[in-house]
Amino acid sequence: xxxxxxxxxxxxxxxxxxxxxxxxxxxxxxxxxxxxxxxxxxxxxxxxxxxxxxxxxxxxxxxxxxxxxxxxxxxxxxxxxxxxxxxxxxxxxxxxxxxxxxxxxxxxxxxxxxxxxxxxxxxxxxxxxxxxxxxxxxxxxxxxxxxxxxxxxxxxxxxxxxxxxxxxxxxxxxxxxxxxxxxxxxxxxxxxxxxxxxxxxxxxxxxxxxxxxxxxxxxxxxxxxxxxxxxxxxxxxxxxxxxxxxxxxxxxxxxxxxxxxxxxxxxxxxxxxxxxxxxxxxxxxxxxxxxxxxxxxxxxxxxxxxxxxxxxxxxxxxxxxxxxxxxxxxxxxxxxxxxxxxxxxxxx
Amino acid sequence: xxxxxxxxxxxxxxxxxxxxxxxxxxxxxxxxxxxxxxxxxxxxxxxxxxxxxxxxxxxxxxxxxxxxxxxxxxxxxxxxxxxxxxxxxxxxxxxxxxxxxxxxxxxxxxxxxxxxxxxxxxxxxxxxxxxxxxxxxxxxxxxxxxxxxxxxxxxxxxxxxxxxxxxxxxxxxxxxxxxxxxxxxxxxxxxxxxxxxxxxxxxxxxxxxxxxxxxx
Ligand code: B12
Ligand SMILES: [Zn+2]
Numbered sequence: 001x002x003x004x005x006x007x008x009x010x011x012x013x014x015x016x017x018x019x020x021x022x023x024x025x026x027x028x029x030x031x032x033x034x035x036x037x038x039x040x041x042x043x044x045x046x047x048x049x050x051x052x053x054x055x056x057x058x059x060x061x062x063x064x065x066x067x068x069x070x071x072x073x074x075x076x077x078x079x080x081x082x083x084x085x086x087x088x089x090x091x092x093x094x095x096x097x098x099x100x101x102x103x104x105x106x107x108x109x110x111x112x113x114x115x116x117x118x119x120x121x122x123x124x125x126x127x128x129x130x131x132x133x134x135x136x137x138x139x140x141x142x143x144x145x146x147x148x149x150x151x152x153x154x155x156x157x158x159x160x161x162x163x164x165x166x167x168x169x170x171x172x173x174x175x176x177x178x179x180x181x182x183x184x185x186x187x188x189x190x191x192x193x194x195x196x197x198x199x200x201x202x203x204x205x206x207x208x209x210x211x212x213x214x215x216x217x218x219x220x221x222x223x224x225x226x227x228x229x230x231x232x233x234x235x236x237x238x239x240x241x242x243x244x245x246x247x248x249x250x251x252x253x254x255x256x257x258x259x260x261x262x263x264x265x266x267x268x269x270x271x272x273x274x275x276x277x278x279x280x281x282x283x284x285x286x287x288x289x290x291x292x293x294x295x296x297x298x299x300x301x302x303x304x305x306x307x308x309x310x311x312x313x314x315x316x317x318x319x320x321x322x323x324x325x326x327x328x329x330x331x332x333x334x335x336x337x338x339x340x341x342x343x344x345x346x347x348x
Numbered sequence: 349x350x351x352x353x354x355x356x357x358x359x360x361x362x363x364x365x366x367x368x369x370x371x372x373x374x375x376x377x378x379x380x381x382x383x384x385x386x387x388x389x390x391x392x393x394x395x396x397x398x399x400x401x402x403x404x405x406x407x408x409x410x411x412x413x414x415x416x417x418x419x420x421x422x423x424x425x426x427x428x429x430x431x432x433x434x435x436x437x438x439x440x441x442x443x444x445x446x447x448x449x450x451x452x453x454x455x456x457x458x459x460x461x462x463x464x465x466x467x468x469x470x471x472x473x474x475x476x477x478x479x480x481x482x483x484x485x486x487x488x489x490x491x492x493x494x495x496x497x498x499x500x501x502x503x504x505x506x507x508x509x510x511x512x513x514x515x516x517x518x519x520x521x522x523x524x525x526x527x528x529x530x531x532x533x534x535x536x537x538x539x540x541x542x543x544x545x546x547x548x549x550x551x552x553x554x555x556x557x558x559x560x561x562x563x564x
Contacts, residue, residue, distance in 0.1 A: 090451065156454060157414050157454055157457075160410045160411040160413075160414040160454075161411070161414050161415055161418065163411040164365060164411035164412060164414065164415045165415065205406070205409065206530070207409065207410045207411075208409050208410060208411060209406075209408075209409040209411075212409065212411065241530070245406065285501060286501070286530075286531055286533060287533045287535050287536075291501050292535070292536070292539070324500060324501045324502040325502065326501070326502050326505070327501070
């Protein structure tokens with residue numbers, strides 16, 4: 001079969017149509033590739049975000065590249081996170097502490113969001129990258145799931161307590177977050193994003209029960225995914241932890257791609273979702289060689305992974321969760337090469 | 349009210365995550381001169397043990413466990429000043445914390461509470477804890493066990509640094525190190541030379557009991 005463009009390959013794989021080889025994504029943000037640190041300055045610097053994405057595109061040679069876009073939660077909360085050097089941003093104190101705080105939330109419009117410096121930097125970076133790479137390169141954006149975001153605002157333990165004692169309040173908070181996220185999704189897609197990555201570890205069975213997921217999380221996830229589709233983009237949902245007990249519900253999200261952690265066997269996921277949803281994952285970042293091994297071990301690992309897959313489409317090879325900045329770059333390069341090598345050729 | 353009824357109230361309070369009921373039971377226990385240690389062990393801790401089982405069997409998830417531990421803590425807080433200091437058998441001590449660069453502490457807190465409920469003396473050093481702070485605390489308290497938690501692949505490497513510093517300071521031999529958290533595996537525990545790994549809080553209690561039994 002002749003070579004497909006990156007976009008064709010991803011689109012075909014999502015529709016379970018024949019591909020020349022499996023698409024491969026890396027995820028992760030590595031500003032160190034352009035000599036920058038991941039900090040406040042970086043995330044407010046459209047050029048630096050764009051240059052990082054372009055460099056990752058060049059070095060990793062995967063089938064898509066992420067262009068970091070965040071900040072909408074800070075606009076909703078009207079509070080700024082702190083930015084420890086080379087660590088992740090966080091709210092030092094809970095910013096939502098009571099029903100009154102929830103009542104006082106104002107959902108920012110698209111215009112209001114776009115005025116925020118960090119949101120604006122992310123959007124501008126998307127435009128720069130799109131212009132530089134042309135229309136054929138799939139760009140991935142971000143829509144953090146409602147529970148994950150709510151936990152950042154209230155503190156995760158406190159959110160869990162609310163869910164046990166005052167679920168209606170959690171609903172109201174998540175509604176504001178969902179509407180904010182939808183507005184941010186629209187902006188990202190207009191700026192040039194094709195695929196929205198949507199992780200929500202805090203609504204996974206790592207935290208809440210499958211029943212709580214059905215009642216309190218799924219409706220929000222569905223709303224965001226519907227909005228992603230309405231905007232014309234592809235939705236990739238990542239339950240991020242302990243997902244077998246909700247695997248039956250994942251179809252209901254209507255996400256185009258279901259991205260599993262290392263806890264779900266990608267081969268099994270293929271068999272469950274064949275011809276319905278594309279599945280993604282397979283590369284265990286917890287016990288696998290990407291983090292703990294070297295390039296040769298990575299190569300052998302990918303060979304075994306791909307040989308074990310029954311279907312050679314309907315699938316995106318990806319790390320089982322976000323790559324942390326200390327993963328050796330040469331391992332990522334070896335991983336992408338290996339996927340290309342072992343999934344090529346005799347594919348249907 | 350009979351002792352059995354009060355103890356049952358404690359257990360129910362924890363299992364149902366009812367803080368008010370735990371406070372009520374604690375006040376009744378004090379009023380009826382119930383031994384505080386007995387109230388904690390056979391009432392509150394028994395409840396926490398049941399919660400642990402429900403958590404392990406996925407009947408309970410974080411929301412239920414969090415409200416249960418709130419009820420547990422509320423009861424212990426009232427009973428604590430009434431505990432009669434016992435001579436003789438001393439509980440095993442564990443220093444526990446989340447390693448540097450990592451602020452995830454829900455899992456570590458649950459492990460701490462379950463260990464406390466199982467009779468360990470738990471010294472919680474918090475989260476984002478430097479290797480030096482861990483080692484200093486181990487020395488200061490003469491702990492039997494050190495529990496390290498990490499949930500991120502970025503922070504788990506700091507576990508290795510804690511072990512290295514224990515060695516450097518010559519105290520590695522006197523403390524058993526157990527590790528856990530979502531990023532951790534048995535492979536990693538073996539690689540860095542920790543004494544044990546466990547997947548959840550109930551298994552962590554079993555592991556701790558095993559490790560102190562071996563040491564004794
Ligand atoms: C809740 C949560 C948060 C909360 C933490 C709140 C808090 N106070 O702890 C918040 C929102 C603040 C948060 C922040 C972040 N998080 Co977070 N978080 C989670 C989540 C959803 C659940 C963790 C949890 O509490 N689980 C429930 C508890 C009960 O389980 P547990 O911790 O595993 O503990 C059990 C066992 O592991 C064991 N155990 C735990 N500790 C110990 C210790 C010993 C000695 C033993 C024996 C056993 C043991 O027993 C426990 C009880 O059974 C996980 C997802 C997941 N699948 O785990 C992500 C996760 C851990 N987070 C992650 C990330 C990346 C982050 C952030 C960087 C995100 C960001 N960009 O802001 C920041 C980190 C900031 C920092 N520097 O630390 C990643 C880590 C990826 C990786 N492999 O490196 C995960 C896997 C998911 C994700 N992609 O978002 N997070
Ligand atoms: Zn994940």
